[in-house]
Amino acid sequence: MTINLESLPSRLAVDRERGFPDLVRALQDGVYSGALQLTRNPHDAEDVTQDTFVRAYRALGSYDPRRIGELNLRPWIWTIALNLCRNRARSAVRRPEATLTGDRVDTGPGPEAQAIAEVSVGEWRERLSVLSGPQRTAVVLHHVVGLPFSEVAESTGRAESTTRSDVRRGLARLRTLIEEETR
Amino acid sequence: MTQEEHLTSELAALSRSAPDGTLARVLTRAGLADEYTIIEGPTGAAFVAWSIRGVTAFVPVDAVGTTAGFEERHPTMATYVDAPPPRLAKHLERAMSAGRLGRLPIDMSSIGEFQRAVLAKCVEIPPGEIRPYGWIAREIGKPGAVRAVGTALGKNPVPVLIPCHRVVRTDGRIGDYAYGSAMKRGLLEHEGLDPDAVERAAKRGVRLVGSDTTNIYCFPTCRHAKRITDAHRVEFRSEAVAQADGYRACKVCRPAA
Numbered sequence: 001m002t003i004n005l006e007s008l009p010s011r012l013a014v015d016r017e018r019g020f021p022d023l024v025r026a027l028q029d030g031v032y033s034g035a036l037q038l039t040r041n042p043h044d045a046e047d048v049t050q051d052t053f054v055r056a057y058r059a060l061g062s063y064d065p066r067r068i069g070e071l072n073l074r075p076w077i078w079t080i081a082l083n084l085c086r087n088r089a090r091s092a093v094r095r096p097e098a099t100l101t102g103d104r105v106d107t108g109p110g111p112e113a114q115a116i117a118e119v120s121v122g123e124w125r126e127r128l129s130v131l132s133g134p135q136r137t138a139v140v141l142h143h144v145v146g147l148p149f150s151e152v153a154e155s156t157g158r159a160e161s162t163t164r165s166d167v168r169r170g171l172a173r174l175r176t177l178i179e180e181e182t183r
Numbered sequence: 184m185t186q187e188e189h190l191t192s193e194l195a196a197l198s199r200s201a202p203d204g205t206l207a208r209v210l211t212r213a214g215l216a217d218e219y220t221i222i223e224g225p226t227g228a229a230f231v232a233w234s235i236r237g238v239t240a241f242v243p244v245d246a247v248g249t250t251a252g253f254e255e256r257h258p259t260m261a262t263y264v265d266a267p268p269p270r271l272a273k274h275l276e277r278a279m280s281a282g283r284l285g286r287l288p289i290d291m292s293s294i295g296e297f298q299r300a301v302l303a304k305c306v307e308i309p310p311g312e313i314r315p316y317g318w319i320a321r322e323i324g325k326p327g328a329v330r331a332v333g334t335a336l337g338k339n340p341v342p343v344l345i346p347c348h349r350v351v352r353t354d355g356r357i358g359d360y361a362y363g364s365a366m367k368r369g370l371l372e373h374e375g376l377d378p379d380a381v382e383r384a385a386k387r388g389v390r391l392v393g394s395d396t397t398n399i400y401c402f403p404t405c406r407h408a409k410r411i412t413d414a415h416r417v418e419f420r421s422e423a424v425a426q427a428d429g430y431r432a433c434k435v436c437r438p439a440a
Contacts (some may be wrong), residue, residue: 020210020215021210024210026192027210028202028205029198029200031201031203033199036199037197042202046201046202049201050208050212053213054212054213057209057212057213058213076389120193121199124193124194140194143194143195144194144197145189146198146200161391173263175186175187178190
């Protein structure tokens with residue numbers, strides 16, 4: 001389903017309850033894909049995805065219609081999501097990860113294709129964990145989720161020029177890593 | 184493909200769809216929608232819906248036919264899921280087998296004050312016992328509202344769980360039920376009551392029974408009334424008669440104010 005993200009803020013401003021499901025439909029895959037790389041496992045990614053939208057809905061209830069109408073939805077949602085990812089990471093230090101068996105995997109492609117796909121998700125999560133926080137976030141938001149630099153910058157609250165160099169340096173670091181792996 | 188392009192296309196390939204049911208869970212948690220499923224209850228298959236606050240609906244499958252039929256008559260948006268959350272499932276199972284709510288939460292947030300009072304009072308009636316509509320009216324401090332009590336119970340969103348089948352007509356007949364009087368009788372039989380016997384006694388004019396050893400009178404299905412042996416069992420047509428005979432009302436089933 002394609003949802004017009006341009007007209008969604010004004011719809012949300014008029015009728016939060018009816019516009020909201022479309023907000024979730026439009027952005028849930030992106031939030032989940034990014035959270036898969038920015039949290040420790042699919043379980044956490046699933047929780048972060050749900051929590052992000054539940055918080056967004058509550059926040060919308062406290063905004064006046066004009067503010068809702070002017071929201072840039074994707075960066076706004078990602079500001080909430082990134083905060084939740086960071087909180088997970090922080091509590092993960094105190095509460096070490098159980099095991100991979102705790103992973104919740106969604107139904108989609110057959111088990112084998114899926115297992116291979118999940119391996120690559122996990123593999124990249126490892127590699128990306130080597131980057132600095134800002135670099136990892138910028139690379140994931142720009143290249144995995146597909147946000148333009150301007151929206152990455154708005155999501156993280158950093159300057160666009162800084163964001164560009166975070167992505168550039170992040171990619172350079174990843175290239176070196178892959179070369180080392182294959183050597 | 185340059186090395187750079189190769190890297191970025193691998194990153195782009197890490198994109199995934201959010202798990203099935205994400206939207207449903209979010210809408211439920213935001214309070215915008217309920218979830219529902221089909222369970223096996225004492226009256227056969229039933230739709231059960233819930234919000235984050237508790238159960239919002241219990242509808243025999245036969246009464247609405249299909250999931251589409253259920254969704255259409257459900258007051259809020261409802262999405263089908265395979266099973267209730269584990270905690271809710273546990274308390275639901277217990278409530279159905281025990282005939283008491285126990286710790287099963289019921290979402291009363293969209294129910295008005297009067298109906299809420301009626302349903303809360305109804306919950307107090309133990310399994311296997313019945314009370315007249317007038318009893319609820321009096322107990323909630325609205326003795327004149329007998330008819331309104333009937334209406335409130337008729338609109339019980341969670342029949343079976345909130346046992347409106349245990350409330351009967353003042354003349355002793357079992358009376359109507361939202362899903363037919365046969366289901367009401369079936370539920371009472373399931374709890375060990377004989378609806379035919381109850382109606383026969385009522386037809387003979389028996390409204391209350393007492394014990395000549397204690398001089399206390401009860402509703403005939405009160406657990407204390409059931410303990411009275413035949414030798415000491417006294418039947419009354421009305422409270423006035425019982426009181427004239429020097430009997431007082433049971434403090435458990437409270438047949439009189």
